[in-house]
Amino acid sequence: MRLLVAFIVIVLLALGSLLIGVSNVSWHSLFSPSADEQALQVLVISRIPRMLAVMLVGTSLGVAGLILQMLVRNRFVDPATAGAAESASLGLLAATILAPQLPVLGKMLVAAVFALAGTALFLLILRRIPLRSVLIVPLVGLVLGSVFDSITTFYAYRMDLLQSVNAWKTGDFSNVLRGRYELLWVTLGLTCCAYIAADRFTVAGMGEAFTTNLGMNYSRIMALGLVIVSLVTAMVVVTVGMVPFLGLLVPNLVSLFTGDNARRAIPWVAVGGAGFVLLCDILGRVVRFPYEIPGATIAGVVGSVLFLYFLLRRDARVG
Template sequence: MKNKRFITILFGSFLACTLIAFLGMMLGNRLLSPIKIFQILFGQAESTNANIFYYSRLPRALASFLSGAALAVSGAVLQNVLSNKLASPSIIGVNAGAGFGVTLCCSLGILSGWAVSAFAFGGSLLAVLMISLFASRTNASKTTVILGGVALNSILSAFSESLSVLDNDVAMLTTEFRVGGFSSISYTRLLPAAVMIVLSLIILFTLFNELDVVALGDETAKSVGLKAQKYRIVFLILAALLAGSAVSFTGLLGFVGLIVPHFVRWLTGNESRRLIPLSAVMGGGFVCLCDTLSRLLFMPYELPVGILMAIIGGPVFVMMLVRMKGGYKKC
């Protein structure tokens, strides 16, 4: 793909994402027109509108964009590192590992934002290392790796449910978390995860060439003098950190890390310098759109965004399975 076309797609996607986020901040039970939003930004609006904007709509828009970007990039990295088109945080157990970490954190009574993010990262890292170890030690096929990830996902989800069943307080704290959503988002919950997401993306943006080489296999990496195993571990840690950080404040959102990278590959190809930035922008825009729709479809009631994304993602996942034989040309 020519650079000019890629820049056009990236810029257009960013504009579309910005528009979606702006519409999300406008629309809801109380309409905030563009004029009102500008008045709020310049301190000329009534306090009620300002409170709605600053403490509900704005953190929600930031959270949906950051989580979508993190999950989409995490999925793209996992697909490259594991050389598996179906690898994504929600399918191979990474999200479930983060969810178990958060549930464990709540059961221990540790509720600070930094602690929740740390436990989520620990759980997601455990899951990604387990599936990576399973793939390398058993020389399993790509399909078997995915099935192993599905099994790990079920086991970790069962552990999380067990902790919730045994403690009513934990069950109350994790109710929204299990379906995914942003209705109770706050800056306190968002800040620790946002810092880790941004830092992870910055590090990843400096390693595009290494990611491309690792994706080509150990033999290619060896021929160019790259220590593939070392960088594979680095990329798995970054993928776990991105997914775990997102899950720590959004809950269990599925399919973002699967659908978005596939669509981006169809648009731009496999080069990381194009795949990663565009996945971040489109992932953020996709979750922003789903969050806005989840608030508007049944207003004044709100559908958890995780449910809406599962409704969209499930059929798309089945279509991808059916068309896998054609590779990315058909995906």
């Protein structure tokens, strides 16, 4: 019942987002006997694709963050604090420099490979740290991400691509149009795959020894989770850029009332992630109307405050 109410709220936010913008679009102009053709074109070409892109990004990044937190067993890890986003940006830059004629799908695959390698390196470093406190793990991820980001910035400066790199780092939905966001539908399929394998991720979150004793292949579960996280991160970076704190905050909020069961948490994380990004996108469009603030900037401001709250909670613990 609560999930149904949350879903209705998301639908209302989505319908409201269709009416916000410089172009005058209203339900009256769309459904009146003399429908405004320009308003209909704006709705079909820009507003609906943007709304769908926002929801797909929120859903997929939230679930990717939940999976990564379970695999690493730490509440303060997500693709943006584990080096996945920065390594995906590095891969996208490498594809842009070395193979500029590569199609978008090819660049996404290169970015996914780099994201997978970056996340795997993050996990390898964690294995060599004898004491993994709740703060050390995200700190390692932030340092590793800064290394990848420095390499990306250096080569982007040399190749005069800094503007493109900045666009990949900041999630901005203002450029989303029909024909330029469809790759994000693949992230919905990956989210469904994560839900199908939810029980395995829950078991893997209890440790390698526990998983092996239940007769499951821990390495395969880890590989599946990393592939899902890497592909989702790469597709989001290639299409709209990264949205900070999303994969960290939404799973933490959901875990307060669903616990650590991935099958129960994933639907809530999907709905909560979509709602969070929708709300940030709407705020970014109305705060300085008719000018627009990127939704990722709003998410960064809200997310930083909530991140500090979770960080300072007395009962903060390893996932």
